[in-house]
Amino acid sequence: MRKTIVAYAVALAALIWLLKWLEFRFMVRDLSLEIYLTILAVFFTVLGIWAGLNLTRKKIVTITLGPDFILNEFELNKLGISKREHEVLEWMAKGLSNQEIADKLFVSLNTVKTHTSNLFLKLEVSRRTQAIQKAKQLRLIP
Amino acid sequence: MRKTIVAYAVALAALIWLLKWLEFRFMVRDLSLEIYLTILAVFFTVLGIWAGLNLTRKKIVTITLGPDFILNEFELNKLGISKREHEVLEWMAKGLSNQEIADKLFVSLNTVKTHTSNLFLKLEVSRRTQAIQKAKQLRLIP
DNA sequence: AAATCCTTCACCCGAAAGGGTGAATTGAAC
DNA sequence: GTTCAATTCACCCTTTCGGGTGAAGGATTT
Numbered sequence: 001m002r003k004t005i006v007a008y009a010v011a012l013a014a015l016i017w018l019l020k021w022l023e024f025r026f027m028v029r030d031l032s033l034e035i036y037l038t039i040l041a042v043f044f045t046v047l048g049i050w051a052g053l054n055l056t057r058k059k060i061v062t063i064t065l066g067p068d069f070i071l072n073e074f075e076l077n078k079l080g081i082s083k084r085e086h087e088v089l090e091w092m093a094k095g096l097s098n099q100e101i102a103d104k105l106f107v108s109l110n111t112v113k114t115h116t117s118n119l120f121l122k123l124e125v126s127r128r129t130q131a132i133q134k135a136k137q138l139r140l141i142p
Numbered sequence: 143m144r145k146t147i148v149a150y151a152v153a154l155a156a157l158i159w160l161l162k163w164l165e166f167r168f169m170v171r172d173l174s175l176e177i178y179l180t181i182l183a184v185f186f187t188v189l190g191i192w193a194g195l196n197l198t199r200k201k202i203v204t205i206t207l208g209p210d211f212i213l214n215e216f217e218l219n220k221l222g223i224s225k226r227e228h229e230v231l232e233w234m235a236k237g238l239s240n241q242e243i244a245d246k247l248f249v250s251l252n253t254v255k256t257h258t259s260n261l262f263l264k265l266e267v268s269r270r271t272q273a274i275q276k277a278k279q280l281r282l283i284p
Numbered sequence: 285a286a287a288t289c290c291t292t293c294a295c296c297c298g299a300a301a302g303g304g305t306g307a308a309t310t311g312a313a314c
Numbered sequence: 315g316t317t318c319a320a321t322t323c324a325c326c327c328t329t330t331c332g333g334g335t336g337a338a339g340g341a342t343t344t
Binding site for chain 1: 320324
């Protein structure tokens, strides 16, 4: 960045010197002052635009996508869903039957049924498919 | 955009005229030509930078996310799922019972059960929760 | 015309899911 | 130590779901 500024300064000084040199060399003095100034102004305006673009164009936009699932613990507490119930909910969403969930968690089928019943009450649904749908919507499961 | 260019042109002309006027008014001619030119150059460089920024800063980055669901018709055909079956699948995924789907489609419960049975065969699953999961994974439903 | 597929519906049976009630155990909180 | 929520399990009953079989009508293709 500092390097760029120095480079521009040097270029500017060199150009001014060049102009003065041309002035004597080719008798630019003969031209009307207005035209002379206009050329100078336009030249430096263009230079400025170019410089301005180069100073800002390098802003690289980096979009970082975070993990696509963040557990909504607030809803979880709000609905009063316990750890075990949430666990059952996760397996349920993976398409397991109550019996399979019971085997996974090393508990009886009746226990799983109790958990599912409580889940349906807390989620205000009456079928497991609806429970899964609502739980996904509320970000309780991926 | 055209308006902006015209505005800049007018401003430039006005400034040049102002400089020439100042020249006679305050005998700027007495100052060294180098200083005079430098001031002019710096001024127009700054003007150019400002103009350049204004011409480009308004590039608004619009990230348009397309519809997040595109039906995978290839899989649909590959698995041989019919229109009606797909329709049943959609309602199923919304958490409706077979009876509710039957009411929605104005057919009997038995018909819906036939469709679901065929769906399970084609999707190679044995429960509706699994069917929904697999169908979503294969992009057959949103 | 025959074959094929889709759609519709029926009946039967067993398995799974859902709803209700009750109760024992445990661990944390008061 | 008592209260409370969470977890565990049991029993009952009804509804829903899933699997199997069969069949009739319609559209499309061969």
